[in-house]
Amino acid sequence: MQFQYQSLAQQLAQRIFNGELSRGQRLNSLRQFAQQQQVSLNTAKNCYELLEAQGLIYAKHKAGYFVSHEGQQDHHEILLPEHPDFKPKTRQVSNLELQIEIQQASIDSRLIHLGSIQFSPNFVPVDALRRSMQRAMKHSRPEDFLYSDRQGHVRLREALSAHWAEDGFFIQKDDIFISNGCMPALSVLIQCLTQVGESIIIPTPNFNGQLQLLAALKRKIVEVPASTEGIDLQRLEQAMRSSGAKVCLLTANYQNPLGFCLSNADKEKIAQLAAEFQCFVIEDDIYAECSFLAQRPLPIRYWDKQGYVLYCGSVSKSLSPSYRVGWFCLTPRLQQLRSQFILRNVVVNTPLQLGLSDLIYSRAYRNFLNQLRPILMAQVQQYRNFIVQCFDQVELRLSCPEGGYALWLQFPEQIDGLEMYRFARDQGINIVPGKVFGEDNRYNNCIRLNAGHELTDEIRQAIMCLADWTRAQLKHCA
CATH class of the missing domain: 3.40.640.10 (Type I PLP-dependent aspartate aminotransferase-like (Major domain))
Known part of the structure; x- marks a missing residue:
């Protein structure tokens, strides 16, 4: 089972990610937080220290604790993907051949891991x-x-x-x-x-x-x-x-x-x-x-x-x-x-x-899972924030998962996810095009990204590369 301070830390982390607590905002003092949550001062201290270790808050000498993480500032502007209705048949x-090709690419260690849904080996x-x-x-x-x-x-x-x-x-x-x-x-x-x-x-x-x-x-x-x-x-x-x-x-x-x-x-x-x-x-x-x-x-x-x-x-x-x-x-x-x-x-x-x-x-x-969950939550939100930032001025729709680390991106209809996949592959980047997730070409303008690896400079550069290609395609279609 999870310790109480870990549960409290996850609740506060979720509020930070959702933008309820903004960057630079001062948190309640340890004593106030302990009284508010009806926990011991030691439990409150452990909660804040865990959030500090995760880079979500920081302590300022004689001033208290403050939010350091950039929450989802544009929470209401990140639209969720739209999905067609159809009758089952x-x-x-x-x-199948495309399915096999994409599966093989997803495990190619030479490519940047944005395709196969797996988390970083550093977490194991x-x-x-x-x-x-x-x-x-x-x-x-x-x-x-x-x-x-x-x-x-x-x-x-x-x-x-x-x-x-x-x-x-x-x-x-x-x-x-x-x-x-x-x-x-x-x-x-x-x-x-x-x-x-x-x-x-x-x-x-x-x-x-x-x-x-x-x-x-x-x-x-x-x-x-x-x-x-x-x-x-x-x-x-x-x-x-x-x-x-x-x-x-x-x-x-x-x-x-x-x-x-x-x-x-x-x-x-x-x-x-x-x-x-x-x-x-x-x-x-x-x-x-x-x-x-x-x-x-x-x-x-x-x-x-x-x-x-x-x-x-x-x-x-x-x-x-x-x-x-x-x-x-x-x-x-x-x-x-x-x-x-x-x-x-x-x-x-x-x-x-x-x-x-x-x-x-x-x-x-179980102890590993308790430690992993807040890390994944923070990491997925970091990916979402960075993706929105990179695809600025692109009509992007992005999933907001409550668990796991798969992200579903939907672009304007002019963007072909399969073409993006092939461009990315040539740049040493692996993604999965929406075409292989269903029939009738319903998801041609979608891709799936893996948010399981740390958001390194290499992965940031890869996402920026995809964003630049997308803007170029939209400009060409205009």
């Missing part, structure tokens, strides 16, 4: 991971060096079950399957629940990696409109009722690329729709632990009463993508297919599973 995923808790791996090996048993359980080591399944219970939702260890990341987990579920040529309901714009997976598995899609506010539940209900699809694949918490987090009421409604139309919901909850708030948001699975919501995730976005450890969770409704899920699942190496279970049980993982 069954179709093939197109542009290497020392804590090393200690957990060493302890896991020290306390391992002889059977840990034999062929491992295809469902996953019981120790990690128990650790995950306890970890989620602390966040308010409960999944038994026997219902958890450990996989080689989230995408392999999705692949197992899709192949067990659907046949080649059948349809999967998805929100649009949707994570391009999922679209690539569905195309590779030869599944069709039924697109449902989504926006920075969430998923159009009326269209979702229409798709579940009339499309014939048996599966819906979606993310409720900090969806990629839009960054929305559905309300609890919407999550409950989706669980009810799944039961009403007997349509399984595969919930990809990979970003939930990258919340900007102290409390992780609940998944749709929490409201599932009939066993139609299958929970998936991994540590790829909250710890490191290199560890390739994820999971999927069954419900009693699918226990008769248990052997099929086990046969399709790929075994994850045991030492890594034991190391991650130690990281969770030692609370090093």
